[in-house]
Amino acid sequence: MDTPSSFTVMATGQLEAGEIPYCDNAYCKYQLVHGEDWQRLDGLEDGITQVTRQSAGPDKLLVWNFPLDVTYKSTNAFGWPQLILSVYGLDALGRDVVKGYGCIHLPTCAGRYVLKVRLYRPKSASTVHAFTSWLTGMPAEFSDPKFPSYAEGREVTRVVSNGHVKVQINIMTKDMEMFGYVDGSQATGGGSHNVRHL
Amino acid sequence: MAELHVIGSIVGASGFEGQNIFCKWGITAGRSWDLLEGLDKGQTQVDHPEDGEIAVWEHPLDIHYICKGLSGWPKLHFQVWSQDSHGRNDISGYGFCHIPTAAGVYDIDCPTWLPEGSLGERLTGFFVGGHPRLRWEEVVHSPGDRFRLQTVAGGMIHLHLGIVTKDFERHNVHTGS
Numbered sequence: 001m002d003t004p005s006s007f008t009v010m011a012t013g014q015l016e017a018g019e020i021p022y023c024d025n026a027y028c029k030y031q032l033v034h035g036e037d038w039q040r041l042d043g044l045e046d047g048i049t050q051v052t053r054q055s056a057g058p059d060k061l062l063v064w065n066f067p068l069d070v071t072y073k074s075t076n077a078f079g080w081p082q083l084i085l086s087v088y089g090l091d092a093l094g095r096d097v098v099k100g101y102g103c104i105h106l107p108t109c110a111g112r113y114v115l116k117v118r119l120y121r122p123k124s125a126s127t128v129h130a131f132t133s134w135l136t137g138m139p140a141e142f143s144d145p146k147f148p149s150y151a152e153g154r155e156v157t158r159v160v161s162n163g164h165v166k167v168q169i170n171i172m173t174k175d176m177e178m179f180g181y182v183d184g185s186q187a188t189g190g191g192s193h194n195v196r197h198l
Numbered sequence: 199m200a201e202l203h204v205i206g207s208i209v210g211a212s213g214f215e216g217q218n219i220f221c222k223w224g225i226t227a228g229r230s231w232d233l234l235e236g237l238d239k240g241q242t243q244v245d246h247p248e249d250g251e252i253a254v255w256e257h258p259l260d261i262h263y264i265c266k267g268l269s270g271w272p273k274l275h276f277q278v279w280s281q282d283s284h285g286r287n288d289i290s291g292y293g294f295c296h297i298p299t300a301a302g303v304y305d306i307d308c309p310t311w312l313p314e315g316s317l318g319e320r321l322t323g324f325f326v327g328g329h330p331r332l333r334w335e336e337v338v339h340s341p342g343d344r345f346r347l348q349t350v351a352g353g354m355i356h357l358h359l360g361i362v363t364k365d366f367e368r369h370n371v372h373t374g375s
Contacts, residue, residue, distance in 0.1 A: 021248075035260075077203040077362045078235045078262040103256055108205050108360030109303045118210065118254040120245060151258050155241035158218070161210075161254035180201075180365040184302030184375040 004175040006073040008041065011081070011106050013069075013113075013169035015049060018062040018087055020119065020163030023099050024054040026062050026089040028165065032070060033149050035079010043070030051090060068169070077181060081106045082149045085117055085165055091137060098141045100162055103148035107171050110185035115167045120159040200366045201234070202272070204261040204297055206304075206359035208242060212252040213353030214290050216280025219253050220244040221355065223277075225297075226339055227263065228270010235262040244281055252356065259359070268371065272297045275339045276355055278310060282327070289329050291352030294339040301363045301375040310352035 015028055031046040049066040072081055084103045088096040100119025107113050124130035124140045133139050142148070147157075176183055208223060224239035242255035263272060275294040279287045291310030298304050314320065315330035323329055337344055366373055 076262075077205065077364070078260060080203075080205045080260060080360070082258060103258060104207065104358075105205050105258065105260070105360060107303050108203070108362050109301070111303075113303075118252075118256060120243075120254045120256070123246070148256065149258060151237050151240055151260070154243045154257060155220070157243040159243050159245050159254070161245050161247045161251065180368060182301045182363045182367065182373070182375055184300060184361065186375060 004178055006039075006075050007176045007179055007181070008071060008073050008174040009081070009106070010071045010172040010174075011068065011169055012172075013067075013167065015064045015066040015068065015085070016114075016166040016168050017064060018119075018163065018165045019060065020062065020087065020099055023062070023087075023089045023163070025051060026087050026099055027051045028064055028066070029086045029088070029145075030066075030068070031084045031086075031145065032081050033084060033146055034072065034081040035074075035076070037076040038072050038074040038079050038081065041071040041073050043068075045070060068167075075179070077108070080108060083117075083167070084146060084148050085119070085167075086145060087119060087163075087165065095138070097137065098139055101142060101148045102165060104167070107169060109183045110171050110173050113169045113171070115169060117165045117167055118161060119163050119165065120161040123158040123160055199264055199266060200369055200371065201364035202263045202265065202297070203362040203364070204259055204263075204272075204359060205362065206259050206357065208255050208257040208259065208276075209356040209358050210245070210252045210254045210256070211278060211353050211355045214253070214278060214280065216282070216288070216290055218244050218246050218281040219278055219290060220281065221255060221257070221276055221278050223257070223274060225261065225272050225274055227265075227272035228267070230267035231263050231265045231270055231272060233261070234264050236260050271299060273339050274308075274357070276308065276310065277335075277338075278352065278355065286327070288327060289331050291355075292332065292335075292338045293352070293355055295357070298359065298361050300373045301361045303360045304358070306357040306359060308355040308357060310355060311349040312352045314348045314350045
């Protein structure tokens with residue numbers, strides 16, 4: 001067999017459900033971003049779920065059950081793909097109102113994960129803006145939808161956290177050992193059920 | 199030359215007083231370590247959580263180190279600050295944690311502490327505001343010179359880290375993964 005020129009990471013899973021206080025009708029937009037050394041081989045890097053109404057049960061879930069399936073190749077683990085979520089609700093006038101943003105890295109170790117992506121939304125920058133957004137019912141949004149994935153420039157941002165989205169992800173890697181990489185999946189036996197409890 | 203990737207996030211914090219909190223973070227490593235790509239220090243957003251909920255920072259980390267020797271394995275250090283309604287910042291906690299040495303995915307809770315100061319300083323802090331701060335911040339992540347400090351417990355910082363190592367096995371270094 002030839003020596004591979006890149007390693008492959010495959011992620012499958014679903015945007016399972018959201019749990020957001022004071023929100024009974026919402027859809028979720030997802031977007032995957034990655035570093036320069038990464039290239040998408042297959043699957044969609046962005047998508048929008050259906051608009052869902054809260055379940056009647058006691059858990060009040062916003063169920064999306066939306067499939068994620070994407071494959072990347074790369075030569076460098078730096079710039080590992082990040083999943084950005086933005087949740088929008090619909091108000092009485094049918095307008096899209098932002099409920100929260102969230103972002104996580106895809107897990108770096110092969111296996112199955114149930115991740116809790118906590119959501120937050122920006123606060124208005126000024127009192128005047130806060131007043132007009134209260135008046136119109138349109139809260140502040142990030143002008144750059146990729147902002148949640150940036151590590152720089154966050155110190156000037158003030159946010160309010162609210163709710164979370166549950167995401168199921170299965171990670172499979174290929175040829176990482178050939179590049180000398182160890183992801184730790186041997187130690188945990190792979191397929192471990194990692195749940196983020198926070 | 200082996201390489202280390204730290205990919206994950208500073209998820210947030212719980213147990214801190216103050217409503218608006220943010221975190222200044224950094225990584226220190228020994229002299230045989232070099233930062234190849236990524237940021238090794240930064241500051242998170244300011245979050246205003248609901249009562250009793252954790253503050254959410256979700257600050258992404260993606261750090262690529264190369265090392266010539268193992269001594270001085272990188273560690274993360276934190277300063278948690280709280281912001282009052284006038285925009286004044288006050289220290290709420292110091293803490294550090296080592297980057298795990300074995301590859302894998304980890305949820306890490308990092309405890310924090312705060313210098314308490316003398317009775318006079320505590321009285322001033324109570325009436326005027328403002329906690330005593332460390333003059334030498336290296337104390338947070340180095341073992342020497344801590345025995346004279348009187349401190350009090352702070353909240354907990356939550357991290358989610360993925361560790362990927364490269365070429366450690368080739369140099370016969372076993373990380374246990």
